[in-house]
Amino acid sequence: MKYDTAPITGQAHQDTIHDSAIKHVTGRAEYTDDLVEPTGTIHAYLGLSTCAHGRITGMDFTETLAQPGVLGVLTADDLPGVNDVSPNGKNDDPIFADGTVHFWGQPVFAVIAETRDQARRAAHKARIDYDAAPHALDPIAARDAGMGYVTDPLTLKRGDAAAAMADAPRRIEGRFAVGGQDHFYLEGQIALAIPGEDDEVALHVSTQHPSEVQHMVAHVLGVPSNAIVVNVRRMGGGFGGKETQMNLFACVAAVAAKRWHRAVKIRPDRDDDMTATGKRHDFVIDYAVGFDDDGRIRAVEGDLYARCGFSADLSGPVTDRALFHADNAYFYPDVRVSSHPMRTNTVSNTAFRGFGGPQGAIMAERMVEEIGYALGLDPLEVRKRNLYQNGQLTPYHQEVQDQILPRLIAELEETSDYQARRQAVLDWNARGGVIRKGIALTPVKFGISFTATWFNQAGALIHIYSDGSIHLNHGGTEMGQGLNTKVAQVVAEAFQCDISRIKITKTTTEKVPNTSATAASSGTDLNGMAALDAANQIKARLTAFVAENWKVAEDQVAFVPGHVRAGDQMIAFNQVIRAAYTARIQLSAAGFYKTPKIHWDRSTGQGRPFYYFAYGAAVSEVSVDTLTGEYVIDRADILHDVGRSLNPALDRGQVEGAFVQGAGWLTTEELWWDDKGRLRTHAPSTYKVPLASDRPRVFNVALADWSEATERTIKRSKAVGEPPFVLGISVFEAINMAVASVADYREPARLDAPATPERVLMAVERLRG
Amino acid sequence: MTQLQFLLNDTPVTLTEVGASDTLLDHLRLTRRMTGTKEGCAEGDCGACTVLAGRLTGDGLVYEPINACIRLMASCHATHIVTIEHLRGPDGGLHPIQAAMVDHHGSQCGFCTPGIVMALYGLWMTDPGADEAAIKTALQGNICRCTGYAPIIRAAQAAGAAGGQAQDALARERAAVAERLAAMRGGRITVARGADRALIPADTDDLAAALIDEPQATLVAGATDVGLWVTKFMRDISPAIFIGHLMKEISVEGDVIRLGAGVTYSEAAPVIARHIPQAAEYWQRIGGWQVRNAGTIGANIANGSPIGDTPPLLIALDARIVLRRGADRREMPLEDFFIDYGKQDRHPGEFVEEIVIPIHRQARIAAYKITKRRDSDITAVAAGIRVDVADGTITAARLAFGGMAGTPKRARAAEAALEGQPFAEAAFDAAARAITGDFQPMTDMRASAEYRATVARNLIRRFWLEQSEPGLPVRLRLTEGV
Structure with a gap:
């Protein structure tokens, strides 16, 4: 008897399309604003402060309440529970300003009306009076004004940096300002709250952290968490901007839903979204590096001042991670780096892809560049000389054990023809002329795991229905990264069934409780393992059942494509499930996973916070117009390590997208506040994220297909979102090189980031003298 | 008539209650719950709301991507609005664009995807063999925050190669749709939602009459600016007169281009490319594709933006405009139209009817647009430069700048430094020095005063370098290496 045992579709390590791809391209993928609204849905709209710092002396809603369709106004006094959405227990993050506003654009109240347009218009009719106080916008101004920290600073040290x-x-000191970044998720913040009986509320929200939304809503309503259900089918982009920033919107919607007992939707306009929600932290970095005549680093000292905004939010772990990555890929024999999470009169900054890591890494790359220019060496040579060797300790005393950068860099250098191209760039620039070129190869070593160790857990739930169809749920959220697809691949492979048999359902706090944010690049690592655990539990029961029912030893039972093999019998998967159901075998399992081996003691600054490191490198070549400061990325070559990829196509998409987003952060994405403290780049007309024409003209992206995680990660893959x-x-460094050419590389360009055309031109003018 | 008519996908729509500030996006999403079209920014900058607008032109039925978020309903009259819900392949499955996007992993979060599919659909119909440069130009108005665009560009190329345009629904039904749209055209249309009134004149004479009756009315052409008054500033634009379908004439007689005020950037592009090729690249950097398909040159001028996409170039070319009030017309040099920031020489009841652009076949011409981001960015500094040279001597110099003052403005000191001088580096060095006295630019989020001043100086230098050594790599090129 012959059985069709062709390989399943959608198994692990295959290029499988995103589970929602067809819905995306046909417009049938439903985002929160697309859901069918319950009858009688009403709308909330936030009223934002028009003062960067000051006491509220009066609030007059007379005109607001007289507008058509308006049902009422919510202020800090109208919250049944606490007026706080701080994700860290510091109780410093009010939903509505309570007496004092701390930044321009802070939510002060919400208007509830029959339509969103009515609520929005009415919100602008409110009159709020302020007694303005002085404000400090940037971290150095805040330090000088004695604003203090929003959360405890951290110092990492090993050896005696000062003595070394x-x-x-040789020794170089400098100051480097690194800009922040708006997430510009295409789908803005949005929540829909539907009141239930008793204390219940169900929410549909665009959040990376459903459990936290659940807990926040419960606190703000003053009810237990079991009254609140939070659902997330998908987000139209997150990038960290929906890790905590959704909490406020969900709480406002929930409070209004209970008060008026109607479904309430809240969605800010893009300008309000960008004004009232946190962003990537900007940093001012004071660095000092000691090195020898060969370019080998002896000592590093750094003080990293972050613009945290008015409250802590995630600034603690973000500024911690900046320190964790202040070495990027390089061994510092003696080191002291300190964070300064400064309180500022700006929106409270938050998670953003990389979570402070990029800001730390760019400090390392700036120092390497300084050393290269000081010694007349290609910075790549300096990089190679300082790469970690296995067994060396990071500034947080974790031993590097999985270093692959020497091979990875060597391969990229070869495939990108780096040396010849660098020579061509030097030759081009030597001819003088308006257009200058630059080329740079920069690596990354990125630590994978939440540094809050307890977040490194995940749950999953699998049901197999009696018709053999599989229902898969896990605690992670889908924001475009393909998490659902990858986890489904893991489950498809476990059961050896086609991925089409698996229905990936919305994330909901009803099915998997107490989840961590889908963040820190950990989504697949954690949830893939949890789903595999659930699958293995069911497989174990099925194996025992099949062995008994078909009368073979358990080791004679195997899951093969579309079937279960029992000895020499092949039984179709559906048939096995039907029989197992009839035999009263439990076909549902909750899986769980916690990352092993990790520990971190913040009080000593020592531990093993990361399960493993992900690596990569890029070569970028740019052309710069020295008359205007404009530039283009002529070419980028990337070789990136995702271990044994679960889905090379999706991983490549993550690498390409992350690179362009990273280049945007350092080039055209500029956050600009005026002297009143108003963010003036608050919409795509003024805040410029990369377009198709900004991507490298030649863009070669490859995965290091020989790499395999040394730790027992999910099928030996590695995290890909952030690294x-x-x-x-590399783009930023290449621009620096092109600029430095106008002064014959006598000194580095020392551009601050982002390197807008303006900054580039001003640096050119400065170097020309 | 008091009803608005258009074709939405395959459904004829007749609306009697329409306000001047009603947007197409809200009509789709809120009224009809057609949620495939997304709102990303509500200001025409991200493209998530892209739909196709088909309309009858002199060349027949033309489909163009536009931003539904700032497309006001009244300007949808007699058009065919095509949304993502209408896309189907010949067999009812995925359209070739959609299939290619799936195959090449062109969507991640998927929120921008319907808009990107629609922009690429517009390109696929009109330029099946589009190369990477053309694809990037077509996507100037679409932001994707996830993919880095690489798979989208691959998908666009694959869909172009796959072909199938003749079998496409919009091609097969072209004649029938054209007939239906033609039947919707006719006399003046007035519609209102409460006190919010919109008027769509039958023709230009009707516009002239309507504006005499209501001189305070807001004139709305492509709404690429007025749309933001509605969506961002919540301004009341009623009564509004919609003129985007009027004044579409383009003619070239001798050495003069005449553009009706309602000619869009896209419609003017071929004639600009042919007769002022030095401005072709500049023209492609005005807004994004969706904005160029909607925005009109007349409105760009009439709005009096201090930056002005077209005025610096047009002033440098000695363009003139025709203003009309009732049956009366007057013509003036464009530069005289701009009196001060936010103040133009337009009388009550008057409208810009025509732009008259001399073609300077022997002149040395350049148009420069300097922005933070290359494409779809509001200009930090714009420059139009024209230098006439006879027997080695500069006989005339016109240097007009945007972004340097409250209005688009000539750099008269710099011009004076050039005129009468030998066409040589020294004259341009002198002009670059002189221009410092021409402007006191401002600092804002786009650029500092210092940057603007430096760039203005350097653009004079760039002009000289380009003119003196045409082969010299002076400018960044997107499509080929320098």
Whole structure:
């Protein structure tokens, strides 16, 4: 008897399309604003402060309440529970300003009306009076004004950096300002709250962290978490901007839903979204590096001042991670790096892909560049001389054990023809002329795991129905990264069934509780493992059942494509499931996973916070117009490590997208506040994220297909979301080189980031003298 | 008539209650719950709301991508609005663009995807063999935050190669749609939602009459600016007179181009490319494709933006405009139209009817647009430069700048430094020095005063380098290496 045992579709390590791809391209993928609205849905709209810092002396809603369709106004006094959505227990993040506003654009109240347009118009009719106080916008101004920290700073140290610095043959100091970044997720913040009976509320929201939304809504309503259900089918982009920033919107919708007992939707306009929600932290970095005549680093000292905004939000772990990556890929024999999470009168900054890591890494690359220019060496040579060797300790005392950068860089250098192209760039620039070129190869070593160790857990739920169809649920959220697809591939492979048999359902706090944010690049690592655990539980029961029912030893039972083999019998999967159901075998399992081996003691600054490192490198070549400061990326070559890829097509998409987003951060994406403290780049007309024409003209992206995670990660794959973002630094370094050419590389260009055409031109003018 | 008519996918729509500020996107999403079209920014900059607008032109039925978020309903009259829901392949499955996007992993979060599919659909119909440069130009108005665009560009190329245009629904039904749209055209249309009124004149004479009756009315052409008054500033634009379908004439007689005020950037592009080729690249950097398909040159001028996409170039070319009030017309040099920031020489009841652009076949001409981001960015500094040279001497110099003052403005000191001088580097060095006195630019989020001043100086230098050594790599090129 012959059985069709062709390989299943959608198994692990295959290029499988995103599970929603067909819905995306046909417009049938439903985002929160697309869901069918319950009858009688009403709308909330936030009223934002028009003062960067000051006491509220009066609030007059007379005109607001007189507008058509308006049902009422919510202020800090109208919240049944706490007026706080701080994700860290610091109780410093009010939903509505309570007496004092701390930044221009802070939510002060919400208007509830029959339509969104009515609520929005009415919100602008409110009159709020302020007694303005002085404000400080940037971290240095905040330091000088004595604003203090929003959260505890951290110092990482190993050895005696000051002594080693004093002993180093050479030493360079500098200050480097690195800009922030708006997420510009295409789908803005949005929540739909549907009131239930008793204390219940169900929400549909665009969040990376459904469990936190659940807990926040419960606190703000003053009810237990079991009354709240949070659902997320998908987000139209997250990038960290929906890790905590959704909480406020969900809470406002939920409070209004209970108060008026109607479904309530809240969706800010893009300008309000960008004004009122947190962004990537900008940093001012004071660095000092001691090195020898060969370019080997002896000592590093760094002070990283972050613009945290008015509250802590995630600034603690973000500024911690900046320190964790202040070495990027390089061994510092003696080191002291300190974070300064400064309180500022700006929106509270938050998670953004890389989570402070890119800001730390760029400090390392700036120092390497300084050393290269000081010694007349190609910075790549300096990089190679300082790469970690296995067994060396990071500034947080974790031993590097999985270093692959020497091979990876060597391969990229070869495939990108780096040396010849660098010579061509030097030759081109030597001819003088308006257009100058630059080329740079920069690596990344990115630590994978939440540094809050307890977040490194995940759950999943699998049901197999009696018709053999599989229902898969896990605690992660889908924001475009393909998490659902990858986890489904893991399950498809476990059961040896086609991926089409698996229905990937919306994330909901009803099915998997107490989940962590889908963040820190950890989604697949954690949820893939949890789903595999659930699958294995069911497989174990099925194996025992099949062995008994078909009378073979358990080791004679195997899951093969579309079938279960029992000895020499092949039984169709559906048939096995039907029989198992009839025999009263439980066909449902909850899986769980926690990352092993990791630990971190913040009080000593030591531990093993990361399960493993992901690596990569990029070569970027740019042309710069020295009359205007404009530039183009002529070519980028990337070789990136995702271990044994679960889905090379999706991973490549992550690498390409992260690189372009990273390049955007360091080039055209500029956050600009005026002297009143108003963010003036708050929509795509003024805030410029990369377009198709900004991508490298030649863009070669490859995965290091020989790499395999040394730790027992999910099928030996590695995280991919954040690490390649750091590779955008190669574009920045290349621009610096092109600029430095106008002064014959006598000194580095020392551009601040983002390197807007303006900054580039001003640096050219400065170097020309 | 008091009803608005258009074709939405395959459904004829007749609306009697329409306000001047009603947007197409809200009509699709809120009224009809057609949620495939997304709102990303509500200001025409991200493209998530892209739909196709088909309309009858002198060349027949033309489909163009536009931004539904700032497309006001009244300007949809007698058009065929095509949304993502209408896309189907010949067999009812995925359209070739959609299939290619799936095959090449062109969507991640998927939110921008319907808009990108629609922009690429517009390109696929009109330029099946589009190369990468053309694809990037077509996507100037679409932001994708996830993919880095690589797979989208691959998908566009694959779909172009796959072909199938003749079998496409919009091609097969072209004659029938054209007939239906033609039947919708006719006399003046007035519609309102409460006090919010819109008027669509039958023709230009009707516009002239309507504006005499209501001189305070807001004139709306492509709404690429007025749309933001509605969506961002929540301004009341009523009563509004919609003129985007009027004044579409383009003619070239001798050395003069005449553009009706309602000619869009896209419609003017071929004639600009042919007769002022030095401005072709500049022209392609005005807005994104969707904005160029909607925005008109007349409105660009009439709005009096201090940056002005077209005025610096047009002033340098000695363009003139025709203003009309009732049956009366007057013509003036374009530069005289701009009196001060936000103030133009337009009388009540008057409208810009025509732009008259001399073709300077022997002149040395350049148009420069300097922005933070190359494409779809509001200009930091715009420059139009024209230098006439006879026997080695500069006989005339016109240097007009945008972004340097409250209005688009000539750099008269720099011009004076050039005129009468030998066509040589020294004259341009002198002009670059002189221009410092011409402007006191401002600092804002786009650029600092210092940057603007430096760039203005350097653009004079760029002009000289380009003119003196045409082969010299002076400008960045997107499509080929320098």
